[in-house]
Amino acid sequence: MSTTATDKTITTDIALRVENELPNLPQAAAIRKQALEALRTLGLPASKNEEYRYTPITRVLERNFNFTTPATPGTADATAFAIPGLEANVLVFVNGVYSAEQSRIVSPESELAIMPLAEAFTRKSAIVTEHFAKHVDYNTDAFAAWNTAAWKDGVFIEVPANKVVELPVVIYHIHDTQTAQAVSTNRNLFVVGRSGAVTVIEKLDTAGTGNGFSNHVTEAVVAENASLNLYMIQDDHGNRYHAGNTHIYQSNSSRVNTYTYTLEGKFVRNNLHLSLDGEGIESHMYGLYLLQNDTLADNHTVADHRKPNSFSNEIYKGVLDGKAKGVFNGKIYVRPQAQKTNAFQANRNILLTDNATINTKPQLEIWADDVKCSHGCTTGQLDEEALFYLQTRGIPKDTARAMMLYAFAGELLDAVKHPVIREFLDGRVSDRLHKNF
Numbered sequence: 080m081s082t083t084a085t086d087k088t089i090t091t092d093i094a095l096r097v098e099n100e101l102p103n104l105p106q107a108a109a110i111r112k113q114a115l116e117a118l119r120t121l122g123l124p125a126s127k128n129e130e131y132r133y134t135p136i137t138r139v140l141e142r143n144f145n146f147t148t149p150a151t152p153g154t155a156d157a158t159a160f161a162i163p164g165l166e167a168n169v170l171v172f173v174n175g176v177y178s179a180e181q182s183r184i185v186s187p188e189s190e191l192a193i194m195p196l197a198e199a200f201t202r203k204s205a206i207v208t209e210h211f212a213k214h215v216d217y218n219t220d221a222f223a224a225w226n227t228a229a230w231k232d233g234v235f236i237e238v239p240a241n242k243v244v245e246l247p248v249v250i251y252h253i254h255d256t257q258t259a260q261a262v263s264t265n266r267n268l269f270v271v272g273r274s275g276a277v278t279v280i281e282k283l284d285t286a287g288t289g290n291g292f293s294n295h296v297t298e299a300v301v302a303e304n305a306s307l308n309l310y311m312i313q314d315d316h317g318n319r320y321h322a323g324n325t326h327i328y329q330s331n332s333s334r335v336n337t338y339t340y341t342l343e344g345k346f347v348r349n350n351l352h353l354s355l356d357g358e359g360i361e362s363h364m365y366g367l368y369l370l371q372n373d374t375l376a377d378n379h380t381v382a383d384h385r386k387p388n389s390f391s392n393e394i395y396k397g398v399l400d401g402k403a404k405g406v407f408n409g410k411i412y413v414r415p416q417a418q419k420t421n422a423f424q425a426n427r428n429i430l431l432t433d434n435a436t437i438n439t440k441p442q443l444e445i446w447a448d449d450v451k452c453s454h455g456c457t458t459g460q461l462d463e464e465a466l467f468y469l470q471t472r473g474i475p476k477d478t479a480r481a482m483m484l485y486a487f488a489g490e491l492l493d494a495v496k497h498p499v500i501r502e503f504l505d506g507r508v509s510d511r512l513h514k515n516f
Contacts, residue, residue, distance in 0.1 A: 153255025285317025
């Protein structure tokens with residue numbers, strides 16, 4: 080894929096910065112060098128790149144960030160961004176740097192192993208070597224290459240076999256842009272052992288009005304009969320620009336639920352890839368994006384069925400106001416050996432203005448003949464007759480509109496099983512729809 084002069088310039092700036100700031104971690108040195116070379120070869124995606132054709136992220140970064148300046152530390156307090164009433168293991172990163180004083184691990188070590196990813200290269204070398212950079216492909220995605228070369232901090236989570244982690248793990252990614260721009264490249268690796276179970280929540284927030292860019296990668300491995308609930312809550316009130324790559328590898332009879340809620344944020348790109356490499360697997364992908372003004376959210380998802388007799392279900396919904404722009408590209412792959420696959424996908428959108436846009440592209444690629452697969456997308460406006468009916472019952476128009484939008488989003492809230500997380504999301508969605516839409 081060729082790049083323009085501007086794309087090459089910013090790629091060069093980023094690559095030089097990465098090369099000058101490479102952490103001293105011998106175990107990852109070879110992979111870092113390979114990823115850095117891949118970044119230089121690929122270049123950041125240009126407008127002709129099909130995967131980014133509706134998301135001009137390279138131009139946005141070039142216009143809003145200076146990647147030749149060194150990173151600045153942050154001092155933001157995570158308390159202001161905490162999920163109220165949630166008892167959990169808490170990990171806090173400020174401008175991509177782990178904040179030990181704001182973090183706390185309460186689950187016993189016999190139930191859950193949590194440590195910095197760099198530390199895990201020594202303490203858990205066998206399992207980290209087996210899985211690190213084996214699932215997210217840094218040879219095809221420039222942002223994955225950038226992260227693989229540049230990451231300094233991140234989390235390693237291991238759930239031993241037959242252990243169910245009672246309390247969730249919450250990772251707060253906070254950008255402190257009160258005095259300068261913030262750029263972070265965090266890296267996570269989660270491994271859930273056979274018949275283990277855990278819930279992980281990642282939450283993005285910003286303190287300050289400056290620009291912040293996060294390039295995050297998460298690799299998760301879910302063993303046989305294990306389960307993972309993974310939340311991404313993008314509730315960022317600042318000027319947050321985000322590119323995320325999440326790849327989950329599933330074995331036989333495993334269960335995965337992913338929840339992606341883009342409630343705030345300036346410019347968001349979410350890549351979510353599930354590899355269903357076993358039989359009897361069940362996977363659910365839920366997504367909700369509420370966009371207004373000139374914000375953009377781009378969700379690219381993949382459900383890759385590699386073995387027979389598995390099930391995937393995906394539903395993403397969006398509400399767009401003002402000049403907001405949404406992108407949804409959902410792919411379902413069914414490999415030749417993946418007979419008896421059930422796979423469903425739906426994307427539904429409501430546009431509240433003539434200036435809001437959604438580019439949606441559901442895709443099925445099936446190489447097996449005994450499957451049950453479907454996909455579809457809908458885009459429209461609020462039902463004016465239903466809105467009028469509510470007004471005739473004495474409900475003010477703005478309230479009636481918010482009620483209808485909340486009902487539209489309700490399916491994605493009902494999918495949340497954890498009561499405290501559901502209450503928090505319910506409150507945030509309701510508040511946003513009543514005050515901002």
